[in-house]
Amino acid sequence: LTQLIHHLGIGHGYSILGHSWGGMLAAEHACLQPAGLRGTILASSPASIALWQQEAIRLFNALTPMSDDDIKNVIMPAVIYQNPPEQLVAYYARHVYTLAEEAVHVQRSNAQFAADPTVYHILWGTNELAANGKLADWDITPHLCQIRCPVLVLRGENDQATERVVSPLLSHISDCRAVTIPGSSHNPHEENIAPCLAAVSAFLRDLA
Incomplete structure (x- = not known):
């Protein structure tokens, strides 16, 4: 950088604006x-991966209660773009990307990720709940x-x-x-664009 x-x-x-990673x-x-x-x-970004994973598992259990063994043996090894279990799909739909239809550039990005998820798997893990890679x-x-x-911390409501x-x-x-963006999850800049841009613009204006 x-x-x-x-x-x-x-x-x-x-x-600078950084989202997630x-x-x-x-x-x-x-x-x-x-x-x-x-x-x-800092948009939808953690300060601690351990804390992030604790909250991700809490959110997952609130949505789809599962035993610790099932999470360990079924959810953690699941690769999100390779026939993931429906419980993991539901988590992504609630807390990662809530739009029913992905924008074209998001589709392209996801296709590239699915074709070669090597970096994600090494640094993070197999999916958003499995934070067991190099960044753990x-x-x-x-x-x-x-x-x-000055710092603006931006996040989606869900x-x-x-x-x-x-x-x-x-x-x-x-x-x-x-600033919390309503009606959005981990991608508020995609899911609810107007208030997200307004928050960023107001912050930058105050710096001038």
């Missing part, structure tokens, strides 16, 4: 306190106090990034505000 900012020649003054990267970048960083938007121990909470620029998931961001970043 630092190299890209340098390549674009915007290092003297810029803001991108928010993790944006938070890491903001902790470096780059001189030109004016503001950071990632936790930026102790470093959030290093962020000095997001996997629940209030509990984003709470470390709000309590450890000194200049931080939160």
